Amino acid sequence: MTNLTTTAARDRTTVPGDGVPAGRGPGADGAPFTELPRLMGLMTGDEKHGPAATSTLDALWVLYDRVLRVSPATAGDPGRDRFLLSKGHGPMAYYAVLAAKGFFPAAWLPGFGGYDSPLGHHPDRLLVPGVEIGSGSLGHGLPLAVGTALGLRAQGRTEPAVWVLIGDAELDEGSNHEALAYAGAAGLERLHTLVIDNSSATHGWRGGIASRFEAAGWSVTTVDGRDHQALHDAFTAPHPGRPHAVIARVEPKGA
Amino acid sequence: MDTMRERFASVTSGLLEEDPRLAVVLADIGTAGFAEAAQRHPDRVVNVGIREQLLIGVGGGLALTGLRPILHTFASFLVERPFEQVKLDFGHQGVGGVLVSAGASYDWPSGGFTHMAPGDIALLDTLDGWTVHVPGHPDEAGTLLRHAAAAGDDKVYVRLSVQANAAPRTVDGAGFLTLREGRAGVVIAVGPMLDNVLAATEGLDVTVLYATTVRPFDAAALRAAAGAAEAADVVIVEPYLAGTSTRSAGEALEDRPHRLLGLGVGRQELRRYGQIDEHLAAHGLDPQGLRERIAGFVRGRS
Numbered sequence: 001m002t003n004l005t006t007t008a009a010r011d012r013t014t015v016p017g018d019g020v021p022a023g024r025g026p027g028a029d030g031a032p033f034t035e036l037p038r039l040m041g042l043m044t045g046d047e048k049h050g051p052a053a054t055s056t057l058d059a060l061w062v063l064y065d066r067v068l069r070v071s072p073a074t075a076g077d078p079g080r081d082r083f084l085l086s087k088g089h090g091p092m093a094y095y096a097v098l099a100a101k102g103f104f105p106a107a108w109l110p111g112f113g114g115y116d117s118p119l120g121h122h123p124d125r126l127l128v129p130g131v132e133i134g135s136g137s138l139g140h141g142l143p144l145a146v147g148t149a150l151g152l153r154a155q156g157r158t159e160p161a162v163w164v165l166i167g168d169a170e171l172d173e174g175s176n177h178e179a180l181a182y183a184g185a186a187g188l189e190r191l192h193t194l195v196i197d198n199s200s201a202t203h204g205w206r207g208g209i210a211s212r213f214e215a216a217g218w219s220v221t222t223v224d225g226r227d228h229q230a231l232h233d234a235f236t237a238p239h240p241g242r243p244h245a246v247i248a249r250v251e252p253k254g255a
Numbered sequence: 256m257d258t259m260r261e262r263f264a265s266v267t268s269g270l271l272e273e274d275p276r277l278a279v280v281l282a283d284i285g286t287a288g289f290a291e292a293a294q295r296h297p298d299r300v301v302n303v304g305i306r307e308q309l310l311i312g313v314g315g316g317l318a319l320t321g322l323r324p325i326l327h328t329f330a331s332f333l334v335e336r337p338f339e340q341v342k343l344d345f346g347h348q349g350v351g352g353v354l355v356s357a358g359a360s361y362d363w364p365s366g367g368f369t370h371m372a373p374g375d376i377a378l379l380d381t382l383d384g385w386t387v388h389v390p391g392h393p394d395e396a397g398t399l400l401r402h403a404a405a406a407g408d409d410k411v412y413v414r415l416s417v418q419a420n421a422a423p424r425t426v427d428g429a430g431f432l433t434l435r436e437g438r439a440g441v442v443i444a445v446g447p448m449l450d451n452v453l454a455a456t457e458g459l460d461v462t463v464l465y466a467t468t469v470r471p472f473d474a475a476a477l478r479a480a481a482g483a484a485e486a487a488d489v490v491i492v493e494p495y496l497a498g499t500s501t502r503s504a505g506e507a508l509e510d511r512p513h514r515l516l517g518l519g520v521g522r523q524e525l526r527r528y529g530q531i532d533e534h535l536a537a538h539g540l541d542p543q544g545l546r547e548r549i550a551g552f553v554r555g556r557s
Binding site for chain 1: 303
């Protein structure tokens with residue numbers, strides 16, 4: 001692994017709370033953002049999901065590099081932030097980011113999808129360090145995230161943030177609408193949904209995706225999903241008393 | 256006598272006081288029984304509204320944070336409608352929880368087939384590692400619910416019903432009980448089927464085993480009972496889909512010649528309303544129907 005660039009190190013955010021620092025901190029053996037294409041290139045065999053993989057790359061990087069308070073050392077800490085990848089197909093960017101941050105060795109990447117590899121075309125939480133849920137079947141992550149937020153709250157853990165990433169087409173699943181409506185009504189402030197919008201939903205959403213969340217009482221920000229600063233600003237926007245959704249727009253699938 | 260569902264609410268409300276790890280999730284069904292518990296523990300008694308997929312997903316999420324979720328609604332909506340959530344949000348995530356159903360196969364016959372779930376346990380049988388309790392009396396329901404809540408991170412299904420036997424038995428959350436011994440065959444009565452089975456086998460020279468925990472299946476008890484009988488002729492009487500447990504019984508007896516008869520609810524939709532007794536008779540699960548099938552099967556041994 002190459003050393004952190006000074007830019008990446010400067011970008012890190014330290015969140016006061018229960019002692020879990022954001023990112024890995026300067027001097028850790030993480031890789032910079034510029035290493036991700038090479039890491040993704042080590043994975044072959046799931047080309048059909050290429051657009052799904054690259055659509056999430058920038059948003060995942062900004063989350064893991066600057067926002068989430070979780071690292072390999074704290075991956076089992078009950079006070080860590082949780083990131084749930086609901087859109088489990090096309091996980092190459094996710095694996096690349098986790099490898100760059102040291103959750104598992106980059107040497108695992110070339111085995112992607114193989115019988116002896118822990119890295120499948122859909123991630124399995126029991127096989128991959130740092131992976132919070134096994135996913136791939138659409139529409140499970142947001143309900144699981146609601147339960148995770150409720151479970152942390154019931155244990156008095158008000159600090160950890162719960163993040164779940166879904167795709168715009170995944171939002172078609174009815175289970176997501178059950179979760180979206182409930183979370184808004186219940187005011188689950190520690191719940192955050194990141195929607196990667198690459199215009200892949202078959203029928204789209206009249207009024208836009210943000211309107212669905214707004215109608216359910218969420219705080220919502222729509223941003224350019226390739227603009228790291230805009231993503232960071234959206235991820236860290238205050239949203240007292242409400243769950244927060246970030247709609248990250250990227251180039252349309254197939255464009 | 257209260258019903259199994261009423262017992263569920265009272266026992267579980269008490270357990271919430273004792274065990275901070277427990278949390279109850281409801282979907283607008285059974286909320287009245289938990290009204291007081293919800294006031295005392297608003298973070299651990301959650302009603303998600305009429306959202307059954309979310310009900311299961313929330314349970315999986317609670318378990319991911321280390322809590323032990325107890326989820327309740329009618330069997331049709333708990334197991335059948337969100338079945339993929341049950342499969343993935345518990346088993347695939349490697350976490351556990353307790354599903355507690357009501358409604359059973361025809362607890363509300365005049366409600367019709369939309370509220371009947373005779374296939375719930377056959378469906379769960381496609382998944383690995385679920386413990387299944389089928390109490391036959393509210394007292395047994397209380398005992399089995401306590402076992403389920405205390406079962407670490409196990410995946411447990413508790414099937415409650417308004418069908419019940421007149422008297423409770425002492426159940427342990429694991430094995431079958433031997434209630435009668437005979438030589439001509441073995442009859443396993445599951446949960447609420449016991450009273451009818453005892454009436455149906457009156458005077459027959461058969462062993463009667465009582466099963467309130469059907470998964471894992473008590474193979475040792477069946478093997479012992481079948482070994483004591485002259486032949487391994489086994490009848491299983493279940494209050495859900497006929498034949499659900501014949502695979503388990505067959506595995507228990509795979510090293511010896513045996514015959515199996517699975518009695519239970521028929522696969523064909525009856526399309527009748529009415530009363531529970533009328534449905535029991537229609538499926539041959541009343542004492543008379545059971546006696547004909549059991550006596551014929553045991554006598555038919557050559």
